[in-house]
Amino acid sequence: MTSGENASRPGGRTARVRADVMAAVEAELAERGYDGLTIDGVAARSGVHRTTVYRRWRTVDGLLVDLLAMGADDNWTPAETGSLAGDLAELNREIRSALTVLPSVTVAVIAASFRTPDAAEALRRFWVDRYERSAVVVTRAVERGEIPAGTDAHRVLMLATAPLYHQLVLLRQPMSAKLATRYAHDAAEAAKVGILHG
Amino acid sequence: MTSGENASRPGGRTARVRADVMAAVEAELAERGYDGLTIDGVAARSGVHRTTVYRRWRTVDGLLVDLLAMGADDNWTPAETGSLAGDLAELNREIRSALTVLPSVTVAVIAASFRTPDAAEALRRFWVDRYERSAVVVTRAVERGEIPAGTDAHRVLMLATAPLYHQLVLLRQPMSAKLATRYAHDAAEAAKVGILHG
DNA sequence: CAGTTAATGCGACGGATGTTGCGTTAAGAT
DNA sequence: ATCTTAACGCAACATCCGTCGCATTAACTG
Numbered sequence: 001m002t003s004g005e006n007a008s009r010p011g012g013r014t015a016r017v018r019a020d021v022m023a024a025v026e027a028e029l030a031e032r033g034y035d036g037l038t039i040d041g042v043a044a045r046s047g048v049h050r051t052t053v054y055r056r057w058r059t060v061d062g063l064l065v066d067l068l069a070m071g072a073d074d075n076w077t078p079a080e081t082g083s084l085a086g087d088l089a090e091l092n093r094e095i096r097s098a099l100t101v102l103p104s105v106t107v108a109v110i111a112a113s114f115r116t117p118d119a120a121e122a123l124r125r126f127w128v129d130r131y132e133r134s135a136v137v138v139t140r141a142v143e144r145g146e147i148p149a150g151t152d153a154h155r156v157l158m159l160a161t162a163p164l165y166h167q168l169v170l171l172r173q174p175m176s177a178k179l180a181t182r183y184a185h186d187a188a189e190a191a192k193v194g195i196l197h198g
Numbered sequence: 199m200t201s202g203e204n205a206s207r208p209g210g211r212t213a214r215v216r217a218d219v220m221a222a223v224e225a226e227l228a229e230r231g232y233d234g235l236t237i238d239g240v241a242a243r244s245g246v247h248r249t250t251v252y253r254r255w256r257t258v259d260g261l262l263v264d265l266l267a268m269g270a271d272d273n274w275t276p277a278e279t280g281s282l283a284g285d286l287a288e289l290n291r292e293i294r295s296a297l298t299v300l301p302s303v304t305v306a307v308i309a310a311s312f313r314t315p316d317a318a319e320a321l322r323r324f325w326v327d328r329y330e331r332s333a334v335v336v337t338r339a340v341e342r343g344e345i346p347a348g349t350d351a352h353r354v355l356m357l358a359t360a361p362l363y364h365q366l367v368l369l370r371q372p373m374s375a376k377l378a379t380r381y382a383h384d385a386a387e388a389a390k391v392g393i394l395h396g
Numbered sequence: 397c398a399g400t401t402a403a404t405g406c407g408a409c410g411g412a413t414g415t416t417g418c419g420t421t422a423a424g425a426t
Numbered sequence: 427a428t429c430t431t432a433a434c435g436c437a438a439c440a441t442c443c444g445t446c447g448c449a450t451t452a453a454c455t456g
Contacts (some may be wrong), residue, residue, distance in 0.1 A: 111312035
């Protein structure tokens with residue numbers, strides 16, 4: 001993609017330029033926010049020439065997509081706590097953290113996704129992957145006999161996590177760690193009593 | 199705000215200009231999408247001069263905020279169907295409609311909210327108002343004895359509606375009317391069995 | 397070590413975006 | 427009917443944004 005990771009010349013300078021630019025993006029994002037992010041600003045701060053940034057990343061959104069890719073952990077799996085409520089609560093803790101940290105790369109890429117199809121697609125893939133990996137917490141709960149077989153994993157995950165995105169990103173209201181955990185528990189309870197059958 | 203509704207000279211020409219510009223915004227939004235929306239484009243299509251649009255609305259986001267205000271119904275109340283599940287399903291039907299219609303002013307204002315504080319604040323107020331008005335469906339359910347007293351109205355509404363925003367706006371995946379209704383029923387069921395106590 | 401060539405640096409350009417000063421129009425007042 | 431004055435139209439301007447051609451650097455090759 002826009003990443004230069006597998007380029008034909010991944011040598012020292014190219015890698016150094018990418019690291020410098022990515023660091024500058026994060027710093028500018030922290031100082032000026034998404035709408036204050038400009039290629040000129042990033043280039044100036046990083047010490048890399050404007051033209052180079054334009055050529056390698058095209059747009060501000062391209063920079064953010066690359067930053068998201070840089071931070072994504074390919075080996076990520078949901079933590080295992082021993083209970084569905086605990087697993088979902090840990091998921092929500094991570095999500096809340098990603099959305100409230102400053103600067104939040106996730107929120108910035110969400111903003112970017114409304115402007116360029118590339119960012120939208122990158123974010124979509126990122127989330128599809130995360131939710132697919134997360135489905136195992138429901139599978140494990142079924143195997144433990146904690147919840148009925150045939151429980152709709154996707155709906156469980158949506159009920160648990162969607163309120164965080166909605167309230168923190170769209171409604172722009174704070175959410176305590178306690179409330180985030182409560183949504184996780186609500187979803188687990190609903191699954192337990194058999195509401196979320198396939 | 200940016201609206202000219204209560205200006206000192208709300209006469210024929212000013213009102214006509216506003217109507218023309220708003221119509222042009224909607225048309226441009228439908229044709230080019232949010233990221234293709236420009237003041238010059240809107241001005242050209244509406245037949246109003248560039249400078250006039252800049253002076254009255256300042257930015258593209260200002261145009262969208264005004265369009266949202268124009269479409270907002272001050273007398274809105276949630277429909278009354280006789281059951282909590284029915285009321286929530288009707289809410290979700292309206293939300294799904296607002297998010298999937300083309301062009302979706304709601305989605306456009308969400309996009310704008312990531313760029314200017316004015317748009318973010320306008321959207322926040324809009325939603326706070328809507329969720330406050332919607333709380334009555336939970337109150338009614340308690341009065342009918344359908345769900346326990348002390349049920350957390352906000353959590354009921356979030357569980358029912360957040361998955362729609364999350365899946366349609368952020369995950370950018372389609373959602374059938376049936377699934378939207380199912381989330382409404384899930385939230386109602388969870389309330390009924392007492393999971394969502396205050 | 398010398399040669400090849402991507403990647404970067406550099407300056408200049410064209411177009412888009414937003415602003416300003418001033419003249420013109422028309423809504424509302426007397 | 428006349429006057430006043432917001433609101434609008436107009437043109438010129440400054441700035442920002444993205445691109446291009448060409449020179450330079452430095453990573454890889456043999």
